[in-house]
Amino acid sequence: MTSKDYRLALDAAIKEYQDLGQQKRALDDRLAQLGQTVGSLTRLLGLTPTVPLGLTDACRMILRRGDPMTPVEVRNRLLAIGMDMSKYANDLAAVHTILKRLTASGELRFIPDAAGRHQYKWNQLTTSAVLSRDIVSASHDAAHEREAMRVTVVPDDSREDAVSGRPAPARRAKRRPKKARK
Secondary structure (H helix, E strand, O other): OOHHHHHHHHHHHHHHHHHHHHHHHHHHHHHHHHHHHHHHHHHHHOOOOOOOOOHHHHHHHHHOOOOOEOHHHHHHHHHHOOOOOOOOOOHHHHHHHHHHHHHHOOOEEEEEOOOOOEEEEEOOOOOOOOOOHHHHHHHHHHHHHHHHHOOOOOOOOOOEOOOOOOEOOOOOOOOOOOOOOO
């Protein structure tokens, strides 16, 4: 294959990567919508979910829709989908704690508001890395540097081979056998 063929293959792979990323985001959004619909309908019908959703997973599901929300809005949405918040002494404090933990783990992004309202938004990784020629070339150069760092023998240019007059090949130091413990 020529470098042109490799370039075409790279361009095709990058395009497919970006398309799949968009499809994944759309699927995540739809799953979050359906999760909220199922929760709301379950509550309206008076059914108990067979797999109870934890507070952290419920917050994730609500925030995956992508809209920035305040902790109060998250709590209200949790109540709207039928989340049982009665087991918490202070349900808003529990929501604040979960949102802070999800922010610290990188799943959420904290958005300060000029009006003093603190909002949280799902941290979607929408940027796909496109490998430009500069990045590929730097990576290639780094591979050569790593290879050079692994060299254990430095050739001695001061010695010459007696027959050819060229520098003698480098010799590796002999390893000494380890002494047996007594």
